[in-house]
Amino acid sequence: MTMSMQLSHLAPQIAVLLGAAATLLVAMFAPRDRQWLNAPVALVAIAVAAGLQVGLLGGVPVLAFDGLWALDAVTNVASLAILAATALVVPLVPRWLAPDARHGEYYPMLLLGALGAMVMAAATDLNELVVGVVLSSVTGYVLAAWHRRSAWSVEAGMKYFLVGGLANLVLLVGVTLAFAAAGSTWYPALASRLDGVDPWLLVPATAMLVVGLAFKAGAVPTHSWVPDVAEGAPAPSAAFVTVVPKIGGLVALARLLAVVPPDSSGWRVVVATVAVLTMTIGNLAALGQDDVRRLLGWSSVSQAGYALVAVAAVGASDRALPALLLFLVVYAVANIAAFAVVTALRGRTSLADYAGVARRQPGLAVALIVAMLSLVGIPPLAGFAGKFAVFTAGIDAGLTWLVVAAVVNTVVSLAYYLRVVAAMVLRPSPHDVHRLGPWSSTAVGVATVLLVVLGLLAGAVLEVASGPLAG
Amino acid sequence: MLTTAILVPLLGAVAVAVLGRRWSDGVARAVGVGVTIVPLALVVAAWAAFDRSSPELFQLVTEVDWIPTLGVGYRVGVDGIALAVAGVTAVVFTAAVAHPAETRGIAHQYVAWFLFLESASLGLFFALDLVLFYVFFDLSLVGMYFLVSRWGHDDAERAALKFFLYTFLGSLSLLVGIIALGLSMDPITFDMRAIIDAQPLAAAGHAMVVLVLVLVGLGIKTPVVPFHTWLPAAHVEAPATASAVLAGVLLKMGTFGLIRIPYAMMRETFADAAVVVGIVAVISILYGALVALGQGDLKRRIAYTSVNHMGYVVLGVAAAGSVLTGDEAARGLALTGATVQMVAHGLITGALFLLTGSIWRRTHDFDLDHYGGLLATVPLLAGATILASFASLGLPGLAGFVGEFQIFVGTFAVLPVLAGIGLLGIVITAALFLQLLQRLFLGELPEDLATMPDLDPVERTTLAGLLALVVLIGVAPRFLVDTANAAASILVGG
Numbered sequence: 001m002t003m004s005m006q007l008s009h010l011a012p013q014i015a016v017l018l019g020a021a022a023t024l025l026v027a028m029f030a031p032r033d034r035q036w037l038n039a040p041v042a043l044v045a046i047a048v049a050a051g052l053q054v055g056l057l058g059g060v061p062v063l064a065f066d067g068l069w070a071l072d073a074v075t076n077v078a079s080l081a082i083l084a085a086t087a088l089v090v091p092l093v094p095r096w097l098a099p100d101a102r103h104g105e106y107y108p109m110l111l112l113g114a115l116g117a118m119v120m121a122a123a124t125d126l127n128e129l130v131v132g133v134v135l136s137s138v139t140g141y142v143l144a145a146w147h148r149r150s151a152w153s154v155e156a157g158m159k160y161f162l163v164g165g166l167a168n169l170v171l172l173v174g175v176t177l178a179f180a181a182a183g184s185t186w187y188p189a190l191a192s193r194l195d196g197v198d199p200w201l202l203v204p205a206t207a208m209l210v211v212g213l214a215f216k217a218g219a220v221p222t223h224s225w226v227p228d229v230a231e232g233a234p235a236p237s238a239a240f241v242t243v244v245p246k247i248g249g250l251v252a253l254a255r256l257l258a259v260v261p262p263d264s265s266g267w268r269v270v271v272a273t274v275a276v277l278t279m280t281i282g283n284l285a286a287l288g289q290d291d292v293r294r295l296l297g298w299s300s301v302s303q304a305g306y307a308l309v310a311v312a313a314v315g316a317s318d319r320a321l322p323a324l325l326l327f328l329v330v331y332a333v334a335n336i337a338a339f340a341v342v343t344a345l346r347g348r349t350s351l352a353d354y355a356g357v358a359r360r361q362p363g364l365a366v367a368l369i370v371a372m373l374s375l376v377g378i379p380p381l382a383g384f385a386g387k388f389a390v391f392t393a394g395i396d397a398g399l400t401w402l403v404v405a406a407v408v409n410t411v412v413s414l415a416y417y418l419r420v421v422a423a424m425v426l427r428p429s430p431h432d433v434h435r436l437g438p439w440s441s442t443a444v445g446v447a448t449v450l451l452v453v454l455g456l457l458a459g460a461v462l463e464v465a466s467g468p469l470a471g
Numbered sequence: 472m473l474t475t476a477i478l479v480p481l482l483g484a485v486a487v488a489v490l491g492r493r494w495s496d497g498v499a500r501a502v503g504v505g506v507t508i509v510p511l512a513l514v515v516a517a518w519a520a521f522d523r524s525s526p527e528l529f530q531l532v533t534e535v536d537w538i539p540t541l542g543v544g545y546r547v548g549v550d551g552i553a554l555a556v557a558g559v560t561a562v563v564f565t566a567a568v569a570h571p572a573e574t575r576g577i578a579h580q581y582v583a584w585f586l587f588l589e590s591a592s593l594g595l596f597f598a599l600d601l602v603l604f605y606v607f608f609d610l611s612l613v614g615m616y617f618l619v620s621r622w623g624h625d626d627a628e629r630a631a632l633k634f635f636l637y638t639f640l641g642s643l644s645l646l647v648g649i650i651a652l653g654l655s656m657d658p659i660t661f662d663m664r665a666i667i668d669a670q671p672l673a674a675a676g677h678a679m680v681v682l683v684l685v686l687v688g689l690g691i692k693t694p695v696v697p698f699h700t701w702l703p704a705a706h707v708e709a710p711a712t713a714s715a716v717l718a719g720v721l722l723k724m725g726t727f728g729l730i731r732i733p734y735a736m737m738r739e740t741f742a743d744a745a746v747v748v749g750i751v752a753v754i755s756i757l758y759g760a761l762v763a764l765g766q767g768d769l770k771r772r773i774a775y776t777s778v779n780h781m782g783y784v785v786l787g788v789a790a791a792g793s794v795l796t797g798d799e800a801a802r803g804l805a806l807t808g809a810t811v812q813m814v815a816h817g818l819i820t821g822a823l824f825l826l827t828g829s830i831w832r833r834t835h836d837f838d839l840d841h842y843g844g845l846l847a848t849v850p851l852l853a854g855a856t857i858l859a860s861f862a863s864l865g866l867p868g869l870a871g872f873v874g875e876f877q878i879f880v881g882t883f884a885v886l887p888v889l890a891g892i893g894l895l896g897i898v899i900t901a902a903l904f905l906q907l908l909q910r911l912f913l914g915e916l917p918e919d920l921a922t923m924p925d926l927d928p929v930e931r932t933t934l935a936g937l938l939a940l941v942v943l944i945g946v947a948p949r950f951l952v953d954t955a956n957a958a959a960s961i962l963v964g965g
Contacts, residue, residue: 378613379606392650407643414639422628426620459538466540
């Protein structure tokens with residue numbers, strides 16, 4: 001094992017932190033009509049962080065900072081995905097929050113939320129993992145409840161907070177039990193000491209860790225906040241919290257489970273069960289939705305289920321981790337693209353209000369159709385490559401039944417995505433459809449192009465994401 | 472050359488969709504035909520460049536990496552079978568785009584979806600990579616969903632949704648099978664040529680499971696009984712030109728895949744299952760014919776004949792793959808026949824559906840009871856329908872006969888009982904088409920049809936083009952048979 005204390009290994013995260021501080025200063029000192037300046041400031045910070053992270057690509061996997069920080073292909077790709085997702089959310093904010101006096105303070109929350117997710121993805125110690133989870137959660141609650149005077153937004157934030165409080169508690173109990181079992185919270189120590197631990201201790205410890213992180217992923221049984229946040233929170237917040245914590249949480253889960261013995265802890269069965277329940281419940285609930293934002297929320301739950309197929313395959317197939325990362329990258333872009341369209345359409349939410357969007361705003365309609373077809377996994381869009389990689393990893397790991405469940409769910413999901421498509425394309429529109437300025441439309445355009453390009457470059461992403469875990 | 476044939480309609484689709492907003496119906500269709508001429512010419516050129524005596528199965532191969540860590544690449548090439556179905560694809564698409572249809576004021580989008588669909592179809596037939604094959608397989612669903620739902624009849628949205636969901640289930644079943652095939656290679660690859668050479672699942676315990684997954688996926692697309700229930704709804708609600716493409720080209724993806732994947736890549740397992748596949752084929756033949764006979768709706772009747780005709784193709788492939796060695800000549804004949812039948816069915820049923828479109832334009836009615844005695848009123852329409860119907864029922868001298876004859880001769884040598892039962896289907900098909908012609912063109916002429924106009928010049932051209940090929944293949948089938956046989960003789964071995 002290589003140890004290091006080089007500051008450069010944390011440079012991207014430091015850049016994000018400095019960015020958060022800078023945006024906070026701008027928020028405090030810029031006049032109200034200049035608060036939007038924080039958007040470019042945040043984008044610069046993200047760009048710097050991403051550049052530094054790219055500089056770390058291809059290095060030898062190391063455990064940095066007394067072994068608490070994994071610097072490997074997984075950290076690199078997860079961090080880049082989190083940064084890219086955040087960068088796509090930032091342009092949604094300025095026009096949406098233009099009437100809001102506290103507009104500028106939104107950006108430090110976004111950046112700190114991204115930082116929390118990055119910490120989760122790279123943590124190799126349970127205590128540090130908890131730090132990441134809490135940072136990500138606390139900022140997430142604020143982002144969800146941002147519109148203080150909107151009952152919907154406050155309810156979304158409240159529900160997020162209540163479920164989150166419970167889930168974080170479960171996570172902490174899990175951490176405690178794991179410490180009791182191994183005498184350490186450090187992953188390499190867990191890897192060597194958990195073999196032969198009494199299953200009566202190990203099984204509940206693992207299950208609680210899974211449930212605690214499932215909250216971040218928006219997976220069963222701690223998923224109930226997702227549709228409410230998708231519907232009630234500001235659309236940019238919905239885009240952010242259905243994506244960024246999910247990346248951090250699922251990568252953290254995969255990294256953690258890689259050091260837990262699968263047979264004595266039974267985690268593979270637990271994760272597979274959670275995966276099936278998550279995708280099925282998400283899809284069945286989405287089927288009946290007449291509210292597009294809620295529908296996207298439930299769809300985001302079901303997508304966590306597909307990602308968990310790759311998590312369940314960790315350790316049984318070398319293809320699992322790269323597949324998980326590719327899937328999360330393409331899911332992030334597609335989901336943000338969809339919420340970006342919602343934002344650009346000024347947050348319209350009822351399915352009936354989507355009638356005729358294809359004729360009135362063909363560009364946005366095409367973008368939403370592309371995003372949804374990518375979420376289904378229609379080739380050659382990026383979503384196909386993600387699902388293909390996940391399915392391949394699942395079958396490779398001998399989890400064919402789980403892949404079959406994912407396949408059946410994919411067919412079901414097509415039905416509700418097509419309801420939105422049909423509303424936009426086949427029904428006439430009674431009114432003009434207005435959009436929310438050029439910022440959000442730019443995000444829509446970039447995300448849509450990415451969905452096509454990432455489909456063609458999926459091989460390169462898998463290449464970068466392949467590599468041994470540090471430690 | 473092949474890549475250009477895939478890309479030109481795709482780029483054409485984008486260009487038409489973006490630039491054509493103000494185009495009239497006629498302009499959009501004319502531009503569309505202009506685009507479809509390119510792949511047609513390229514397929515003809517590929518046909519000319521193809522060396523039929525080469526021992527190499529695939530020619531004109533191009534290869535580019537796509538997802539190298541998973542062994543996925545953009546790989547295209549053709550054998551004689553791909554060339555034959557690509558040929559019918561290019562022809563049917565040109566005719567379908569040219570044929571008049573109600574484009575509802577958005578002709579540019581209508582044409583764009585056809586071009587998109589042509590790109591997907593050609594891509595599928597040229598694909599030499601299983602994942603690429605799947606990509607185009609899925610894209611064809613997307614294109615057809617939009618064509619049916621936007622330009623279809625009253626209940627089109629529901630029919631299109633059913634079509635998409637049902638066939639998407641099939642394509643995902645196929646995907647799981649494909650992944651299992653790719654994973655069985657070491658290192659993992661989805662290169663069709665490598666898999667055909669390696670026969671990776673020959674001794675594997677789960678080979679039959681993989682075969683069933685693949686067969687279900689392809690069976691839904693073909694469709695064979697009992698997976699056919701999406702077909703009548705889609706056909707009845709689809710605009711006639713889309714029906715022509717659906718029956719003429721998209722159904723071939725199922726049987727073409729049957730030859731490419733189970734037959735070529737899983738010989739031993741397929742041989743074990745061939746009798747069951749043959750039985751399913753015979754059931755499709757008989758069931759399709761009998762149900763078609765019972766339909767009073769013109770379009771529904773023709774739709775069900777597709778179940779019957781695709782059944783012949785499946786029977787031919789089952790016969791060709793029923794044993795690993797021996798009877799090479801007969802099995803080769805059955806496989807060649809299956810290919811010729813795919814081409815013939817594409818042209819004939821394409822023409823028949825375009826004719827239903829012409830009839831719909833004039834009457835907005837598909838109920839056969841409302842017709843009769845039209846022979847003298849619309850002699851050209853009647854003549855074309857009669858010619859296409861006779862071709863479809865397998866009259867010697869027309870295209871339908873060649874393929875069916877080869878299939879049955881080949882099948883009698885290896886699966887005689889099934890061939891014998893299957894022959895009954897031809898009798899029923901003859902009855903159903905003769906009765907169809909009688910109800911349309913003979914008997915008493917309803918008053919409101921007395922002034923029905925005959926085919927206009929565009930309709931005459933598209934139908935003449937398709938039917939000329941039907942006659943050509945019927946009279947001088949060598950060019951087609953030799954090309955198909957170049958692949959068949961390599962595939963059956965010996």
